[in-house]
Amino acid sequence: MSTAAADRVALVTGGNRGIGRAIAERLVADGYRVAVTARSGSGPANTLTVTADVTDGASLDEAVRTVEAELGPVTTVVANAGITKDTLLMRMSDDDFSAVVDTNLGGAFRTVKRAIKSMIKARRGRIILVSSVSGLFGVAGQANYSASKAGLVGFARAITRELGGRGITANVVAPGFIESDMTAELDDATQATYRKQIPAGRYGSPEEIAAVVSWLASDEAAYISGAVIPVDGGLGMGH
Template identity: 75%
Template sequence: MSTTTFTPRTVLITGGNRGIGYAIASEFVAQGHRVAVTARSGEGPAGTLTVRADVTDSASIDAAFTEVEAALGPVEVVVANAGITRDTLLMRMSETDFTAVIDANLTGAFRVVKRSSKGMLKARFGRIILISSVVGLYGSAGQVNYSSSKAGLVGLARSVTRELGARGITANVVAPGFIETEMTAELSDALQTEYKKSIPAGRFATPTEVARVVTWLASDDAAYISGAVIPVDGGLGMGH
């Protein structure tokens, strides 16, 4: 039996208006936390505060945090989930295709982590969770930009762990594999079957399965885990 008492936290999830981000926000709400999401458009799930923000703009991130802090208190848990893809083969990939994805997925996470660290250092408590991808370390043809951005999150989390670990702050990476989202739903049945053959579990994950790993990492039970990469991929990456 767990002896850990539940502590409600103020949580901010970037890109919480759809897909995995939406599921993560829903799970934090269900567990009784104070939850805000950033979105460029749309809304987070019921029970969340939605603030407009663009992770490629530091001023907009700062304004979003200020708004959340005023409404819900200092951000104690931050989930950097917002991201984009611009998939194309290396020979066809423009420099803009590459830098735009790095700016949103990696530099965007840096902006969010840097802003959140202010309050966390003051409180001597923080949970930083970066949403990567199995392709960050597994690789994927046509995703040189995306996989580079997602691999970079590992170095970010590990360096933050070394810098801030003694202040009660953890930084971890969650690396989902194939998830049942709007994106995978658009794949043909034949392609979905083909992908599932490469996954030892033989199926895609539900967004909730990813969300529950994230909420666990934010909990008191995971206080001694930092700098880790936790795959939620049904065995596809085998621990990558």
């Protein structure tokens, strides 16, 4: 990075496990001062963990205040926290739909809104939203999840229109099937079926997502904003 990463503070929501944890670890390795939000548990070594729920604006207010008091003004935010409540549309309750959209899309809005104040003042910032191939490709049984993840694309592009002139970028990373506790629990036949859909013939790793986030957060990506970068082995290409 052309500017010292050590002068930069990154906030990663849902950074205590899975993709969020890998992102936090990568940013620490890049030299950032890193904070993670978690509803329970803690982030990786050398990160500051703040307890927060992205559906609760007051908890995010307190989290951002704590991060900026202990680490400095936030210059990079990675909105990663998300949930699923999968079921077929005709069986999906209103609450199942609302909860997923409020966490995955509303949570990104609440987090970014609170983090951009320091970025606007510094006239430099990176906003990275973790979406999903589901939001572009569409997945049966995930009407709520697909809608919430697709919404992040419009959100990033609206941010780009509003804040692009202030040195702030907003981009979307769209992971495909990623190695996780969830995929590990699938039986061999189901895993084989999923892999057949992926041109690369394998699942991705959380570290491969983290590598793309690392690049988008860097100075090298300063002229990229409003973009959607799929990291899915070719699964959703063309969408």
